[in-house]
Amino acid sequence: MKFEVLTIFPEIIECYIKHGVLGKALNKGIVEVKVYNLRDFTSDKHKKVDDYPYGGGAGMVMQIEPFYNAIMHLKADEKPRKLVLLSPQGRKFTQKLAQKFMEESKAMVLICGRYEGIDERVKAFVDEEVSIGDYVLSGGELAALVIIDSVVRLIPGALGDELSAVEDSFMKGFLDYPHYTRPEDFKGMKVPEVLLSGDHKKIALWRKRQALKNTLKNRPDLLKNLSPEDMRILKELC
Numbered sequence: 585m586k587f588e589v590l591t592i593f594p595e596i597i598e599c600y601i602k603h604g605v606l607g608k609a610l611n612k613g614i615v616e617v618k619v620y621n622l623r624d625f626t627s628d629k630h631k632k633v634d635d636y637p638y639g640g641g642a643g644m645v646m647q648i649e650p651f652y653n654a655i656m657h658l659k660a661d662e663k664p665r666k667l668v669l670l671s672p673q674g675r676k677f678t679q680k681l682a683q684k685f686m687e688e689s690k691a692m693v694l695i696c697g698r699y700e701g702i703d704e705r706v707k708a709f710v711d712e713e714v715s716i717g718d719y720v721l722s723g724g725e726l727a728a729l730v731i732i733d734s735v736v737r738l739i740p741g742a743l744g745d746e747l748s749a750v751e752d753s754f755m756k757g758f759l760d761y762p763h764y765t766r767p768e769d770f771k772g773m774k775v776p777e778v779l780l781s782g783d784h785k786k787i788a789l790w791r792k793r794q795a796l797k798n799t800l801k802n803r804p805d806l807l808k809n810l811s812p813e814d815m816r817i818l819k820e821l822c
């Protein structure tokens with residue numbers, strides 16, 4: 585899978601992708617990330633990317649020209665790619681959308697805005713607008729990294745052979761179960777006995793109960809299409 589990121593701060597992306605799962609996936613060749621500086625697609629000597637808003641108002645607006653020039657440059661190879669604008673006005677990014685992107689897109693262009701926003705006419709050249717949550721950021725770069733990270737983790741082979749339970753549970757519609765590791769007793773804070781029992785059936789049931797309990801407490805909105813078994817467990821918790 586290939587990600588092409590349009591930004592005025594390439595170093596934000598380049599620094600993050602070197603580490604952890606993403607770094608390993610890059611080294612394995614499972615994913616490719618190319619970062620383009622929008623300033624390289626300007627036509628003035630000051631490499632200007634923004635200007636004052638028509639109609640007045642605070643702040644600056646990013647101009648369409650650098651985005652247009654960068655998008656046309658990428659499209660010159662005529663390869664299919666999904667163009668995604670990161671913005672607070674977009675549709676909500678979820679684990680399910682991460683899975684859809686991983687399954688459907690061989691290449692994604694992640695377009696990062698800054699300042700007070702970008703010229704509305706840029707949207708004529710994108711496939712969709714995506715938000716990572718109900719808040720405003722100083723730039724789309726963090727959102728681009730969230731999308732790259734969560735999509736890459738889903739690519740077969742990216743996580744080695746241990747697919748994280750987190751993706752699995754989110755895909756099933758509830759939060760993750762609690763995790764513990766050594767020591768067994770830290771200043772009197774003990775690991776739950778069941779996890780030391782070696783009884784895998786009991787452990788699986790305990791983890792499911794804890795996951796449903798966490799979800800009921802923090803994200804009841806996720807509890808929609810539970811299986812009859814999960815519903816039975818949930819009813820016991822209420």
Ligand SMILES: COC(=O)c1ccnc(N)c1
Nearest residue numbers: 671715716721723724727
């Ligand atoms: C400038 O971009 C943002 O503020 C942004 C992008 C994606 N999701 C958000 N919630 C905010």
